[in-house]
Amino acid sequence: MSKPALERIARALCRAEGHPENIKFEGKPMWQGFLPNARAVLIELQNPTDAMAKAGAKSAFDLVLDVDAHGARTMFAAMIDAALVDGA
Template identity: 50%
Template sequence: MRKPKPPRERAARALCTSRGLPENTKFEGRPMWESLMPEVDIVLKAAQTPEEWARLREGGESHG
């Protein structure tokens, strides 16, 4: 069974989908979804406590 994708990656992929962009197409040498990480991080950081954000940035799940 595959390991679930981290929350930040899932959010970036969802943002791609919502914009009609292909998630895995290469953009500047990386998957398209990675180019949306700065936007994802702005929203996730604003929506969580500093502790939750730190956990999420480290790759853990948010439980709040």
């Protein structure tokens, strides 16, 4: 099973800062200290740009789903909401 999105983002942020993600810091793996930043990233992404919404709508349309930009925004927000809950 894949890791929750929040954990994957936190680990990536940890690595980007040059830290080994699993080294212990204050008794916990270092990456866990990046969870607040990962959550902030996902919260910001809950509101996709127009370009993102259009791309999502086009992708859905290409998959034979009839979704406009508003529908794509709704789907995207639901996906981010799920990622926030999954990694809580």
